[in-house]
Amino acid sequence: MQEAADKADTLIRATFSSVKPSLEWTHDEFDSGMCKETPELGDVTRRAVVMTEVSEERRGALLGHIERAWKKAGYAITEVNPDKRFPAIYADANDGVLKMSLTVGYKGQFFLDVQTACVKKSTVVPPKTAVNGTDYYGTKIPEPNVRSDFWSSRELIRTAPQGGS
Secondary structure (H helix, E strand, O other): OHHHHHHHHHHHHHHHHOOOOOOOEEEEEEEEEEOOOOOOEEEEEEEEEEOEOOOHHHHHHHHHHHHHHHHHOOOEEEEEEOOOOOOEEEEEOOOOOEEEEEEEOHHHOEEEEEEEOOEEOOOOOOOOOOOEOOOOOOOOOOOOOEOOOOOOOOOOOOOOOOOOO
16 A cells, blocks of 8 residues: 555656646645455555645646646546536546546645555555645645746736737
């Protein structure tokens, strides 16, 4: 289970590291449990929460960026929820171990969950990968509280017309 949890932590870090301009994020509490079919196996769900305020106008751009990054990494997009208020992307790492979801929640806060398949049961320690920003692990995570000139902006960037004068 610890090895699978470490893979999940690496996927979380890689996902957020691919985003430019960067986002601030923190680890959230994780779950581990038994697999119903086989008690000697267990699974782990690692969670991370984006602390950067992402405006409604930028949410689609962030979802699209992460979808493209996951596809580039060889992950299969299994579902896209285009809901206007609470969109989400679901993917499979194609390794038989990890599945992930990126969901938008209250106040546009982004949540990344990575769940492992049933693997050999073991002790699982909290994530050791460094967060980008304030580490809220083990405490109540607030609503998004970090402003970004890009991600928090309500204005869409318009490109200049191509060609001519």
